[in-house]
Amino acid sequence: MPIQPSKVIFLDGEWLPWDDAKVHVTTHALHYGSSVFEGIRAYNGKQGTGIFRLGPHLKRLLDSCKLLHMPVEDYPQERLxxxxxxxxxxxxxxxxxxxxxFMRSAGGLGLYPLETPVSFFVFAVKWGRYLGQDAIEKGVDAMVSSWRRFNASTSMPLGKIGGQYVTSQMVSIEARKAGFGEGILLDERGNVCEGAGENLFAVxxxxxxxxPLxxxxxxxxxxxxxxxxAEDLGITVRYAPISRDMLYLCDELFMTGTAAEITPVRSVDRIAVGNGSRGPITERIQEQFFAIVEGRTAxxxxWLTPVPAASPARA
Ligand SMILES: Cc1ncc(COP(=O)(O)O)c(C=O)c1O
Known part of the structure:
Protein backbone atom coordinates (compact mmCIF):
# COMPACT_ATOMS: atom_id res chain seq x y z
CA MET A 1 0.00 0.00 0.00
CA PRO A 2 1.76 3.21 -1.13
CA ILE A 3 1.88 5.98 1.46
CA GLN A 4 1.27 9.66 0.96
CA PRO A 5 4.27 11.71 2.13
CA SER A 6 3.65 14.10 5.02
CA LYS A 7 5.77 17.14 5.88
CA VAL A 8 8.38 16.28 8.49
CA ILE A 9 9.97 13.27 10.13
CA PHE A 10 11.71 13.12 13.50
CA LEU A 11 15.11 11.47 13.09
CA ASP A 12 17.70 11.37 15.88
CA GLY A 13 16.71 14.62 17.52
CA GLU A 14 15.84 16.66 14.42
CA TRP A 15 12.66 17.37 12.49
CA LEU A 16 13.64 16.89 8.85
CA PRO A 17 11.67 17.48 5.66
CA TRP A 18 10.11 14.19 4.44
CA ASP A 19 12.62 13.76 1.58
CA ASP A 20 15.65 14.34 3.79
CA ALA A 21 15.00 11.62 6.38
CA LYS A 22 17.45 9.06 4.96
CA VAL A 23 19.62 6.27 6.33
CA HIS A 24 22.95 4.84 5.15
CA VAL A 25 23.16 1.57 3.20
CA THR A 26 25.33 0.07 5.96
CA THR A 27 22.45 0.41 8.44
CA HIS A 28 22.55 -2.79 10.50
CA ALA A 29 18.75 -3.06 10.64
CA LEU A 30 18.52 -3.24 6.83
CA HIS A 31 20.76 -6.30 6.80
CA TYR A 32 19.70 -8.14 9.94
CA GLY A 33 16.23 -6.88 10.89
CA SER A 34 17.57 -5.28 14.09
CA SER A 35 14.77 -2.78 14.53
CA VAL A 36 11.73 -2.50 16.75
CA PHE A 37 8.64 -0.55 15.87
CA GLU A 38 5.07 0.39 16.65
CA GLY A 39 2.01 1.25 14.62
CA ILE A 40 -0.27 3.74 16.35
CA ARG A 41 -3.44 5.40 15.10
CA ALA A 42 -4.68 8.90 15.78
CA TYR A 43 -8.40 9.37 15.22
CA ASN A 44 -10.31 12.54 14.55
CA GLY A 45 -13.39 12.36 16.72
CA LYS A 46 -15.97 14.74 18.08
CA GLN A 47 -13.45 16.04 20.65
CA GLY A 48 -10.76 16.62 18.05
CA THR A 49 -7.75 14.44 17.36
CA GLY A 50 -6.80 11.74 19.85
CA ILE A 51 -3.98 9.19 19.74
CA PHE A 52 -5.29 5.72 20.57
CA ARG A 53 -3.66 4.03 23.56
CA LEU A 54 -0.38 5.87 23.17
CA GLY A 55 0.92 4.78 26.59
CA PRO A 56 0.58 1.00 25.99
CA HIS A 57 2.08 1.34 22.50
CA LEU A 58 5.12 3.20 23.83
CA LYS A 59 5.49 0.72 26.68
CA ARG A 60 5.49 -2.13 24.16
CA LEU A 61 8.05 -0.25 22.03
CA LEU A 62 10.39 0.06 25.02
CA ASP A 63 9.74 -3.60 25.91
CA SER A 64 10.80 -4.57 22.38
CA CYS A 65 13.98 -2.50 22.85
CA LYS A 66 14.67 -4.41 26.06
CA LEU A 67 14.35 -7.72 24.20
CA LEU A 68 16.92 -6.54 21.63
CA HIS A 69 19.29 -5.04 24.25
CA MET A 70 18.89 -1.57 22.79
CA PRO A 71 19.97 1.32 25.02
CA VAL A 72 17.21 3.90 25.01
CA GLU A 73 18.14 6.23 27.90
CA ASP A 74 17.74 9.26 25.62
CA TYR A 75 14.13 8.35 24.99
CA PRO A 76 12.15 7.77 28.17
CA GLN A 77 8.46 7.13 27.60
CA GLU A 78 7.50 10.76 28.37
CA ARG A 79 9.83 12.02 25.64
CA LEU A 80 8.47 9.51 23.11
CA PHE A 102 14.33 2.22 17.00
CA MET A 103 16.99 0.57 14.87
CA ARG A 104 20.64 -0.41 14.92
CA SER A 105 22.05 2.11 12.49
CA ALA A 106 25.33 2.44 10.56
CA GLY A 107 28.78 1.60 11.83
CA GLY A 108 28.90 -2.15 12.30
CA LEU A 109 28.77 -5.08 9.92
CA GLY A 110 29.06 -8.07 12.23
CA LEU A 111 26.06 -9.76 13.74
CA TYR A 112 27.01 -8.75 17.29
CA PRO A 113 24.99 -5.53 17.50
CA LEU A 114 25.84 -3.99 20.84
CA GLU A 115 28.54 -1.69 19.50
CA THR A 116 26.34 -0.36 16.68
CA PRO A 117 24.58 2.90 17.53
CA VAL A 118 20.81 3.05 17.86
CA SER A 119 18.75 5.53 15.84
CA PHE A 120 15.21 6.60 16.50
CA PHE A 121 12.66 8.04 14.09
CA VAL A 122 8.93 8.68 13.89
CA PHE A 123 6.82 9.50 10.89
CA ALA A 124 3.10 10.13 10.63
CA VAL A 125 1.04 9.53 7.52
CA LYS A 126 -2.57 9.39 6.42
CA TRP A 127 -3.77 5.78 6.35
CA GLY A 128 -7.25 4.48 5.72
CA ARG A 129 -8.87 1.12 6.38
CA TYR A 130 -6.15 -1.56 6.10
CA LEU A 131 -8.41 -4.34 4.89
CA GLY A 132 -10.96 -1.96 3.31
CA GLN A 133 -14.24 -0.40 4.56
CA ASP A 134 -16.13 -3.29 3.03
CA ALA A 135 -14.17 -5.70 5.23
CA ILE A 136 -15.18 -3.80 8.38
CA GLU A 137 -18.86 -4.37 7.54
CA LYS A 138 -18.90 -7.61 5.60
CA GLY A 139 -15.77 -9.35 6.82
CA VAL A 140 -12.70 -10.78 5.10
CA ASP A 141 -12.10 -14.13 3.50
CA ALA A 142 -9.11 -15.71 5.23
CA MET A 143 -7.02 -18.82 4.70
CA VAL A 144 -4.95 -20.91 7.05
CA SER A 145 -1.40 -20.25 5.98
CA SER A 146 1.13 -22.98 5.25
CA TRP A 147 3.58 -20.88 7.33
CA ARG A 148 3.73 -21.43 11.09
CA ARG A 149 4.25 -18.64 13.63
CA PHE A 150 7.66 -18.77 15.36
CA ASN A 151 7.60 -19.42 19.08
CA ALA A 152 9.49 -18.21 22.15
CA SER A 153 12.13 -20.94 21.74
CA THR A 154 13.17 -19.63 18.31
CA SER A 155 12.41 -15.92 18.60
CA MET A 156 10.43 -13.44 20.72
CA PRO A 157 6.78 -13.30 19.70
CA LEU A 158 5.96 -10.62 22.27
CA GLY A 159 8.42 -8.20 20.66
CA LYS A 160 7.50 -6.10 17.65
CA ILE A 161 10.87 -6.74 16.03
CA GLY A 162 11.58 -5.89 12.37
CA GLY A 163 13.25 -9.16 11.38
CA GLN A 164 10.37 -11.19 12.73
CA TYR A 165 8.08 -9.72 10.10
CA VAL A 166 9.50 -11.86 7.29
CA THR A 167 7.04 -14.58 8.33
CA SER A 168 4.13 -12.12 8.22
CA GLN A 169 5.22 -11.04 4.75
CA MET A 170 5.25 -14.64 3.51
CA VAL A 171 1.78 -15.18 4.97
CA SER A 172 0.45 -12.03 3.26
CA ILE A 173 1.99 -12.95 -0.08
CA GLU A 174 0.59 -16.46 0.05
CA ALA A 175 -2.89 -15.22 1.01
CA ARG A 176 -3.08 -12.45 -1.61
CA LYS A 177 -1.76 -14.71 -4.39
CA ALA A 178 -4.41 -17.27 -3.51
CA GLY A 179 -7.15 -14.61 -3.61
CA PHE A 180 -7.72 -14.23 0.15
CA GLY A 181 -7.86 -11.04 2.20
CA GLU A 182 -5.70 -12.33 5.04
CA GLY A 183 -3.76 -15.38 6.24
CA ILE A 184 -4.01 -17.08 9.63
CA LEU A 185 -0.95 -18.69 11.22
CA LEU A 186 -1.00 -21.83 13.29
CA ASP A 187 1.58 -22.37 16.02
CA GLU A 188 4.11 -25.19 16.14
CA ARG A 189 1.52 -27.54 17.66
CA GLY A 190 -1.06 -26.77 15.00
CA ASN A 191 -3.23 -24.53 17.16
CA VAL A 192 -4.46 -21.22 15.83
CA CYS A 193 -2.16 -18.34 16.64
CA GLU A 194 -3.05 -15.09 14.89
CA GLY A 195 -3.26 -13.31 11.53
CA ALA A 196 -0.28 -11.89 9.64
CA GLY A 197 -0.68 -8.62 11.55
CA GLU A 198 -3.76 -9.19 13.71
CA ASN A 199 -4.88 -11.11 16.77
CA LEU A 200 -7.77 -13.51 16.46
CA PHE A 201 -11.00 -14.09 18.38
CA ALA A 202 -13.59 -16.85 17.95
CA VAL A 203 -17.14 -16.63 19.28
CA PRO A 212 -3.51 -16.67 25.71
CA LEU A 213 -0.50 -14.35 25.70
CA ALA A 230 -16.43 -7.35 25.62
CA GLU A 231 -16.13 -7.66 29.41
CA ASP A 232 -17.72 -4.25 29.82
CA LEU A 233 -20.63 -5.45 27.68
CA GLY A 234 -21.02 -8.46 29.98
CA ILE A 235 -19.67 -10.94 27.41
CA THR A 236 -17.50 -13.75 28.80
CA VAL A 237 -13.94 -13.76 27.45
CA ARG A 238 -11.89 -16.96 27.72
CA TYR A 239 -8.18 -17.30 27.04
CA ALA A 240 -7.92 -20.75 25.50
CA PRO A 241 -6.34 -22.56 22.56
CA ILE A 242 -8.31 -22.43 19.33
CA SER A 243 -7.97 -25.50 17.14
CA ARG A 244 -8.08 -25.29 13.34
CA ASP A 245 -11.48 -26.97 13.13
CA MET A 246 -12.90 -24.45 15.62
CA LEU A 247 -12.24 -21.83 12.94
CA TYR A 248 -14.69 -23.63 10.68
CA LEU A 249 -17.28 -24.43 13.34
CA CYS A 250 -17.35 -21.29 15.48
CA ASP A 251 -20.31 -18.91 15.28
CA GLU A 252 -18.20 -15.80 14.64
CA LEU A 253 -14.59 -14.93 14.07
CA PHE A 254 -12.89 -11.55 14.13
CA MET A 255 -9.43 -10.03 13.94
CA THR A 256 -8.01 -7.10 15.84
CA GLY A 257 -5.05 -4.87 15.08
CA THR A 258 -4.07 -1.23 14.86
CA ALA A 259 -4.12 -1.48 11.08
CA ALA A 260 -7.12 -3.82 10.73
CA GLU A 261 -8.96 -2.29 13.73
CA ILE A 262 -11.78 -4.80 14.40
CA THR A 263 -12.55 -6.79 11.27
CA PRO A 264 -14.91 -9.76 11.02
CA VAL A 265 -13.72 -12.91 9.24
CA ARG A 266 -16.55 -14.28 7.11
CA SER A 267 -14.86 -17.39 5.77
CA VAL A 268 -11.78 -19.50 6.36
CA ASP A 269 -10.44 -21.71 3.57
CA ARG A 270 -13.66 -20.96 1.63
CA ILE A 271 -15.77 -22.37 4.47
CA ALA A 272 -18.34 -19.84 5.74
CA VAL A 273 -17.96 -18.78 9.37
CA GLY A 274 -21.46 -18.89 10.90
CA ASN A 275 -23.78 -17.59 8.20
CA GLY A 276 -20.92 -15.97 6.30
CA SER A 277 -21.49 -12.42 7.47
CA ARG A 278 -20.59 -10.22 10.46
CA GLY A 279 -21.97 -11.82 13.62
CA PRO A 280 -23.90 -9.96 16.36
CA ILE A 281 -21.22 -10.17 19.09
CA THR A 282 -18.53 -8.98 16.69
CA GLU A 283 -20.79 -6.11 15.69
CA ARG A 284 -21.42 -5.06 19.31
CA ILE A 285 -17.71 -5.01 20.14
CA GLN A 286 -16.88 -3.25 16.88
CA GLU A 287 -19.60 -0.65 17.41
CA GLN A 288 -18.27 0.23 20.88
CA PHE A 289 -14.71 0.42 19.58
CA PHE A 290 -15.58 2.82 16.77
CA ALA A 291 -17.92 4.83 19.01
CA ILE A 292 -15.01 5.44 21.41
CA VAL A 293 -12.38 6.30 18.81
CA GLU A 294 -14.77 8.51 16.87
CA GLY A 295 -15.88 10.28 20.05
CA ARG A 296 -19.52 9.23 19.70
CA THR A 297 -19.47 7.88 23.24
CA ALA A 298 -17.45 8.82 26.32
CA TRP A 303 -7.80 5.50 25.70
CA LEU A 304 -7.38 8.71 23.71
CA THR A 305 -4.53 11.15 24.22
CA PRO A 306 -5.78 14.52 22.98
CA VAL A 307 -3.58 16.25 20.44
CA PRO A 308 -3.60 19.99 21.13
CA ALA A 309 -3.82 22.34 18.18
CA ALA A 310 -4.60 19.57 15.73
CA SER A 311 -7.52 20.07 13.38
CA PRO A 312 -10.85 21.19 14.84
CA ALA A 313 -13.25 18.54 16.07
CA ARG A 314 -15.32 16.68 13.52
CA ALA A 315 -18.90 17.98 13.40
C1 LIG B 1 1.96 -10.02 14.32
C2 LIG B 1 0.94 -9.09 14.87
N1 LIG B 1 -0.02 -9.58 15.65
C3 LIG B 1 -0.96 -8.78 16.18
C4 LIG B 1 -0.99 -7.42 15.93
C5 LIG B 1 -2.03 -6.54 16.54
O1 LIG B 1 -1.46 -5.73 17.52
P1 LIG B 1 -2.03 -4.27 17.83
O2 LIG B 1 -3.48 -4.44 18.14
O3 LIG B 1 -1.27 -3.81 19.01
O4 LIG B 1 -1.81 -3.44 16.64
C6 LIG B 1 0.00 -6.88 15.11
C7 LIG B 1 0.03 -5.44 14.82
O5 LIG B 1 0.70 -4.69 15.47
C8 LIG B 1 0.99 -7.72 14.59
O6 LIG B 1 1.95 -7.23 13.80
Whole structure:
Protein backbone atom coordinates (compact mmCIF):
# COMPACT_ATOMS: atom_id res chain seq x y z
CA MET A 1 0.00 0.00 0.00
CA PRO A 2 1.76 3.21 -1.13
CA ILE A 3 1.88 5.98 1.46
CA GLN A 4 1.27 9.66 0.96
CA PRO A 5 4.27 11.71 2.13
CA SER A 6 3.65 14.10 5.02
CA LYS A 7 5.77 17.14 5.88
CA VAL A 8 8.38 16.28 8.49
CA ILE A 9 9.97 13.27 10.13
CA PHE A 10 11.71 13.12 13.50
CA LEU A 11 15.11 11.47 13.09
CA ASP A 12 17.70 11.37 15.88
CA GLY A 13 16.71 14.62 17.52
CA GLU A 14 15.84 16.66 14.42
CA TRP A 15 12.66 17.37 12.49
CA LEU A 16 13.64 16.89 8.85
CA PRO A 17 11.67 17.48 5.66
CA TRP A 18 10.11 14.19 4.44
CA ASP A 19 12.62 13.76 1.58
CA ASP A 20 15.65 14.34 3.79
CA ALA A 21 15.00 11.62 6.38
CA LYS A 22 17.45 9.06 4.96
CA VAL A 23 19.62 6.27 6.33
CA HIS A 24 22.95 4.84 5.15
CA VAL A 25 23.16 1.57 3.20
CA THR A 26 25.33 0.07 5.96
CA THR A 27 22.45 0.41 8.44
CA HIS A 28 22.55 -2.79 10.50
CA ALA A 29 18.75 -3.06 10.64
CA LEU A 30 18.52 -3.24 6.83
CA HIS A 31 20.76 -6.30 6.80
CA TYR A 32 19.70 -8.14 9.94
CA GLY A 33 16.23 -6.88 10.89
CA SER A 34 17.57 -5.28 14.09
CA SER A 35 14.77 -2.78 14.53
CA VAL A 36 11.73 -2.50 16.75
CA PHE A 37 8.64 -0.55 15.87
CA GLU A 38 5.07 0.39 16.65
CA GLY A 39 2.01 1.25 14.62
CA ILE A 40 -0.27 3.74 16.35
CA ARG A 41 -3.44 5.40 15.10
CA ALA A 42 -4.68 8.90 15.78
CA TYR A 43 -8.40 9.37 15.22
CA ASN A 44 -10.31 12.54 14.55
CA GLY A 45 -13.39 12.36 16.72
CA LYS A 46 -15.97 14.74 18.08
CA GLN A 47 -13.45 16.04 20.65
CA GLY A 48 -10.76 16.62 18.05
CA THR A 49 -7.75 14.44 17.36
CA GLY A 50 -6.80 11.74 19.85
CA ILE A 51 -3.98 9.19 19.74
CA PHE A 52 -5.29 5.72 20.57
CA ARG A 53 -3.66 4.03 23.56
CA LEU A 54 -0.38 5.87 23.17
CA GLY A 55 0.92 4.78 26.59
CA PRO A 56 0.58 1.00 25.99
CA HIS A 57 2.08 1.34 22.50
CA LEU A 58 5.12 3.20 23.83
CA LYS A 59 5.49 0.72 26.68
CA ARG A 60 5.49 -2.13 24.16
CA LEU A 61 8.05 -0.25 22.03
CA LEU A 62 10.39 0.06 25.02
CA ASP A 63 9.74 -3.60 25.91
CA SER A 64 10.80 -4.57 22.38
CA CYS A 65 13.98 -2.50 22.85
CA LYS A 66 14.67 -4.41 26.06
CA LEU A 67 14.35 -7.72 24.20
CA LEU A 68 16.92 -6.54 21.63
CA HIS A 69 19.29 -5.04 24.25
CA MET A 70 18.89 -1.57 22.79
CA PRO A 71 19.97 1.32 25.02
CA VAL A 72 17.21 3.90 25.01
CA GLU A 73 18.14 6.23 27.90
CA ASP A 74 17.74 9.26 25.62
CA TYR A 75 14.13 8.35 24.99
CA PRO A 76 12.15 7.77 28.17
CA GLN A 77 8.46 7.13 27.60
CA GLU A 78 7.50 10.76 28.37
CA ARG A 79 9.83 12.02 25.64
CA LEU A 80 8.47 9.51 23.11
CA UNK A 81 4.98 10.64 24.09
CA UNK A 82 5.83 14.27 23.30
CA UNK A 83 7.51 13.41 20.00
CA UNK A 84 4.50 11.39 18.84
CA UNK A 85 2.13 14.26 19.62
CA UNK A 86 4.45 16.64 17.81
CA UNK A 87 4.57 14.34 14.78
CA UNK A 88 0.81 14.78 14.42
CA UNK A 89 0.73 18.54 14.96
CA UNK A 90 3.82 19.39 12.87
CA UNK A 91 2.31 17.49 9.95
CA UNK A 92 -1.12 19.13 10.34
CA UNK A 93 -2.78 15.75 10.39
CA UNK A 94 -6.14 15.14 12.00
CA UNK A 95 -6.24 11.37 11.49
CA UNK A 96 -3.07 9.43 10.92
CA UNK A 97 -0.89 6.40 11.51
CA UNK A 98 2.29 6.89 13.52
CA UNK A 99 5.31 4.69 13.02
CA UNK A 100 8.02 5.07 15.70
CA UNK A 101 11.13 2.93 15.09
CA PHE A 102 14.33 2.22 17.00
CA MET A 103 16.99 0.57 14.87
CA ARG A 104 20.64 -0.41 14.92
CA SER A 105 22.05 2.11 12.49
CA ALA A 106 25.33 2.44 10.56
CA GLY A 107 28.78 1.60 11.83
CA GLY A 108 28.90 -2.15 12.30
CA LEU A 109 28.77 -5.08 9.92
CA GLY A 110 29.06 -8.07 12.23
CA LEU A 111 26.06 -9.76 13.74
CA TYR A 112 27.01 -8.75 17.29
CA PRO A 113 24.99 -5.53 17.50
CA LEU A 114 25.84 -3.99 20.84
CA GLU A 115 28.54 -1.69 19.50
CA THR A 116 26.34 -0.36 16.68
CA PRO A 117 24.58 2.90 17.53
CA VAL A 118 20.81 3.05 17.86
CA SER A 119 18.75 5.53 15.84
CA PHE A 120 15.21 6.60 16.50
CA PHE A 121 12.66 8.04 14.09
CA VAL A 122 8.93 8.68 13.89
CA PHE A 123 6.82 9.50 10.89
CA ALA A 124 3.10 10.13 10.63
CA VAL A 125 1.04 9.53 7.52
CA LYS A 126 -2.57 9.39 6.42
CA TRP A 127 -3.77 5.78 6.35
CA GLY A 128 -7.25 4.48 5.72
CA ARG A 129 -8.87 1.12 6.38
CA TYR A 130 -6.15 -1.56 6.10
CA LEU A 131 -8.41 -4.34 4.89
CA GLY A 132 -10.96 -1.96 3.31
CA GLN A 133 -14.24 -0.40 4.56
CA ASP A 134 -16.13 -3.29 3.03
CA ALA A 135 -14.17 -5.70 5.23
CA ILE A 136 -15.18 -3.80 8.38
CA GLU A 137 -18.86 -4.37 7.54
CA LYS A 138 -18.90 -7.61 5.60
CA GLY A 139 -15.77 -9.35 6.82
CA VAL A 140 -12.70 -10.78 5.10
CA ASP A 141 -12.10 -14.13 3.50
CA ALA A 142 -9.11 -15.71 5.23
CA MET A 143 -7.02 -18.82 4.70
CA VAL A 144 -4.95 -20.91 7.05
CA SER A 145 -1.40 -20.25 5.98
CA SER A 146 1.13 -22.98 5.25
CA TRP A 147 3.58 -20.88 7.33
CA ARG A 148 3.73 -21.43 11.09
CA ARG A 149 4.25 -18.64 13.63
CA PHE A 150 7.66 -18.77 15.36
CA ASN A 151 7.60 -19.42 19.08
CA ALA A 152 9.49 -18.21 22.15
CA SER A 153 12.13 -20.94 21.74
CA THR A 154 13.17 -19.63 18.31
CA SER A 155 12.41 -15.92 18.60
CA MET A 156 10.43 -13.44 20.72
CA PRO A 157 6.78 -13.30 19.70
CA LEU A 158 5.96 -10.62 22.27
CA GLY A 159 8.42 -8.20 20.66
CA LYS A 160 7.50 -6.10 17.65
CA ILE A 161 10.87 -6.74 16.03
CA GLY A 162 11.58 -5.89 12.37
CA GLY A 163 13.25 -9.16 11.38
CA GLN A 164 10.37 -11.19 12.73
CA TYR A 165 8.08 -9.72 10.10
CA VAL A 166 9.50 -11.86 7.29
CA THR A 167 7.04 -14.58 8.33
CA SER A 168 4.13 -12.12 8.22
CA GLN A 169 5.22 -11.04 4.75
CA MET A 170 5.25 -14.64 3.51
CA VAL A 171 1.78 -15.18 4.97
CA SER A 172 0.45 -12.03 3.26
CA ILE A 173 1.99 -12.95 -0.08
CA GLU A 174 0.59 -16.46 0.05
CA ALA A 175 -2.89 -15.22 1.01
CA ARG A 176 -3.08 -12.45 -1.61
CA LYS A 177 -1.76 -14.71 -4.39
CA ALA A 178 -4.41 -17.27 -3.51
CA GLY A 179 -7.15 -14.61 -3.61
CA PHE A 180 -7.72 -14.23 0.15
CA GLY A 181 -7.86 -11.04 2.20
CA GLU A 182 -5.70 -12.33 5.04
CA GLY A 183 -3.76 -15.38 6.24
CA ILE A 184 -4.01 -17.08 9.63
CA LEU A 185 -0.95 -18.69 11.22
CA LEU A 186 -1.00 -21.83 13.29
CA ASP A 187 1.58 -22.37 16.02
CA GLU A 188 4.11 -25.19 16.14
CA ARG A 189 1.52 -27.54 17.66
CA GLY A 190 -1.06 -26.77 15.00
CA ASN A 191 -3.23 -24.53 17.16
CA VAL A 192 -4.46 -21.22 15.83
CA CYS A 193 -2.16 -18.34 16.64
CA GLU A 194 -3.05 -15.09 14.89
CA GLY A 195 -3.26 -13.31 11.53
CA ALA A 196 -0.28 -11.89 9.64
CA GLY A 197 -0.68 -8.62 11.55
CA GLU A 198 -3.76 -9.19 13.71
CA ASN A 199 -4.88 -11.11 16.77
CA LEU A 200 -7.77 -13.51 16.46
CA PHE A 201 -11.00 -14.09 18.38
CA ALA A 202 -13.59 -16.85 17.95
CA VAL A 203 -17.14 -16.63 19.28
CA UNK A 204 -18.72 -19.92 20.37
CA UNK A 205 -21.94 -20.34 22.32
CA UNK A 206 -21.99 -16.67 23.22
CA UNK A 207 -18.44 -16.65 24.62
CA UNK A 208 -15.44 -14.94 23.13
CA UNK A 209 -12.30 -17.09 22.98
CA UNK A 210 -8.78 -15.89 22.20
CA UNK A 211 -5.39 -17.62 22.52
CA PRO A 212 -3.51 -16.67 25.71
CA LEU A 213 -0.50 -14.35 25.70
CA UNK A 214 2.03 -17.17 26.09
CA UNK A 215 0.92 -18.91 22.90
CA UNK A 216 3.36 -17.22 20.50
CA UNK A 217 1.09 -14.27 19.75
CA UNK A 218 1.93 -10.58 19.80
CA UNK A 219 0.20 -8.99 22.79
CA UNK A 220 -2.01 -6.77 20.68
CA UNK A 221 -3.25 -3.49 22.06
CA UNK A 222 -6.43 -3.72 20.00
CA UNK A 223 -6.79 -7.28 21.37
CA UNK A 224 -6.68 -5.87 24.88
CA UNK A 225 -9.18 -3.17 23.89
CA UNK A 226 -11.62 -5.72 22.41
CA UNK A 227 -11.34 -7.83 25.58
CA UNK A 228 -12.07 -4.83 27.79
CA UNK A 229 -15.03 -3.80 25.65
CA ALA A 230 -16.43 -7.35 25.62
CA GLU A 231 -16.13 -7.66 29.41
CA ASP A 232 -17.72 -4.25 29.82
CA LEU A 233 -20.63 -5.45 27.68
CA GLY A 234 -21.02 -8.46 29.98
CA ILE A 235 -19.67 -10.94 27.41
CA THR A 236 -17.50 -13.75 28.80
CA VAL A 237 -13.94 -13.76 27.45
CA ARG A 238 -11.89 -16.96 27.72
CA TYR A 239 -8.18 -17.30 27.04
CA ALA A 240 -7.92 -20.75 25.50
CA PRO A 241 -6.34 -22.56 22.56
CA ILE A 242 -8.31 -22.43 19.33
CA SER A 243 -7.97 -25.50 17.14
CA ARG A 244 -8.08 -25.29 13.34
CA ASP A 245 -11.48 -26.97 13.13
CA MET A 246 -12.90 -24.45 15.62
CA LEU A 247 -12.24 -21.83 12.94
CA TYR A 248 -14.69 -23.63 10.68
CA LEU A 249 -17.28 -24.43 13.34
CA CYS A 250 -17.35 -21.29 15.48
CA ASP A 251 -20.31 -18.91 15.28
CA GLU A 252 -18.20 -15.80 14.64
CA LEU A 253 -14.59 -14.93 14.07
CA PHE A 254 -12.89 -11.55 14.13
CA MET A 255 -9.43 -10.03 13.94
CA THR A 256 -8.01 -7.10 15.84
CA GLY A 257 -5.05 -4.87 15.08
CA THR A 258 -4.07 -1.23 14.86
CA ALA A 259 -4.12 -1.48 11.08
CA ALA A 260 -7.12 -3.82 10.73
CA GLU A 261 -8.96 -2.29 13.73
CA ILE A 262 -11.78 -4.80 14.40
CA THR A 263 -12.55 -6.79 11.27
CA PRO A 264 -14.91 -9.76 11.02
CA VAL A 265 -13.72 -12.91 9.24
CA ARG A 266 -16.55 -14.28 7.11
CA SER A 267 -14.86 -17.39 5.77
CA VAL A 268 -11.78 -19.50 6.36
CA ASP A 269 -10.44 -21.71 3.57
CA ARG A 270 -13.66 -20.96 1.63
CA ILE A 271 -15.77 -22.37 4.47
CA ALA A 272 -18.34 -19.84 5.74
CA VAL A 273 -17.96 -18.78 9.37
CA GLY A 274 -21.46 -18.89 10.90
CA ASN A 275 -23.78 -17.59 8.20
CA GLY A 276 -20.92 -15.97 6.30
CA SER A 277 -21.49 -12.42 7.47
CA ARG A 278 -20.59 -10.22 10.46
CA GLY A 279 -21.97 -11.82 13.62
CA PRO A 280 -23.90 -9.96 16.36
CA ILE A 281 -21.22 -10.17 19.09
CA THR A 282 -18.53 -8.98 16.69
CA GLU A 283 -20.79 -6.11 15.69
CA ARG A 284 -21.42 -5.06 19.31
CA ILE A 285 -17.71 -5.01 20.14
CA GLN A 286 -16.88 -3.25 16.88
CA GLU A 287 -19.60 -0.65 17.41
CA GLN A 288 -18.27 0.23 20.88
CA PHE A 289 -14.71 0.42 19.58
CA PHE A 290 -15.58 2.82 16.77
CA ALA A 291 -17.92 4.83 19.01
CA ILE A 292 -15.01 5.44 21.41
CA VAL A 293 -12.38 6.30 18.81
CA GLU A 294 -14.77 8.51 16.87
CA GLY A 295 -15.88 10.28 20.05
CA ARG A 296 -19.52 9.23 19.70
CA THR A 297 -19.47 7.88 23.24
CA ALA A 298 -17.45 8.82 26.32
CA UNK A 299 -13.83 7.67 26.39
CA UNK A 300 -14.61 5.68 29.54
CA UNK A 301 -11.37 3.70 29.44
CA UNK A 302 -9.26 6.83 28.94
CA TRP A 303 -7.80 5.50 25.70
CA LEU A 304 -7.38 8.71 23.71
CA THR A 305 -4.53 11.15 24.22
CA PRO A 306 -5.78 14.52 22.98
CA VAL A 307 -3.58 16.25 20.44
CA PRO A 308 -3.60 19.99 21.13
CA ALA A 309 -3.82 22.34 18.18
CA ALA A 310 -4.60 19.57 15.73
CA SER A 311 -7.52 20.07 13.38
CA PRO A 312 -10.85 21.19 14.84
CA ALA A 313 -13.25 18.54 16.07
CA ARG A 314 -15.32 16.68 13.52
CA ALA A 315 -18.90 17.98 13.40
C1 LIG B 1 1.96 -10.02 14.32
C2 LIG B 1 0.94 -9.09 14.87
N1 LIG B 1 -0.02 -9.58 15.65
C3 LIG B 1 -0.96 -8.78 16.18
C4 LIG B 1 -0.99 -7.42 15.93
C5 LIG B 1 -2.03 -6.54 16.54
O1 LIG B 1 -1.46 -5.73 17.52
P1 LIG B 1 -2.03 -4.27 17.83
O2 LIG B 1 -3.48 -4.44 18.14
O3 LIG B 1 -1.27 -3.81 19.01
O4 LIG B 1 -1.81 -3.44 16.64
C6 LIG B 1 0.00 -6.88 15.11
C7 LIG B 1 0.03 -5.44 14.82
O5 LIG B 1 0.70 -4.69 15.47
C8 LIG B 1 0.99 -7.72 14.59
O6 LIG B 1 1.95 -7.23 13.80
Missing amino acids: HEICIEAVTRNDLDECYLRPV MDGEVITP ASSILGGITRDSAIRI DRFD
